[in-house]
Amino acid sequence: MPRKRAATAISQFYFGEVATADMCKRIGAHVSVGSARDFLETQSLDEERHAKIYLRYLRKLGGLGPLSSAVEHSYATALSWKGAPEAIILAFHVILEGEALRLQQDVDMWLPCPLFREVSTVIARDEARHIAFGKIYLREILPTLPLRERLDIYVWLKHLWYESALSVASRMAPPGMFIGRRRLSVWLARKWRERLGDLTSAGLIGDEELHRFETI
């Protein structure tokens, strides 16, 4: 991977860390469970530390690149939910952190750099803990929300995922991976089904809800 391209991709991880740290601070006050508030406070410190690590690494590649408008839009959309803060936790902890972790593994594969591998391993360990917290917390809290609100959240989440995945796939995918829109839309549909499977197996969508959600 050319150095400039690597710097641009890794810069998006830096911006993601900054956005996630900001989200933890913003929604912490709106979460009613004390232990979850404590976790979010610690998580914001983790994310700030990750941002600093990425920045130090980026200095070796020539400095921080520009924020991609697609990444900016995804994080702004994830923060824009006006209802229960659990929707924002679902968007950040399960969807965006999950995708960032997958992309981090991809970059790890494309970029044969032992230092990046070390950075990536340390950060991935924390991210796995954040994702696990999101799943455990949401499994308890989501069922307490009215069914209508949960369905609204899933529909919003699906739009957020499709929009983000489409812009990342069309801008960052290896050349020739998607020839024509049909192939891209088949790929997106398959990937969304996988994400839906993850949400179901994590106990975040029940069978009855899944059925209703798919018929909306």
Ligand SMILES: [Fe+2]
């Ligand atoms: Fe992080």
Ligand SMILES: [Fe+2]
């Ligand atoms: Fe995280």
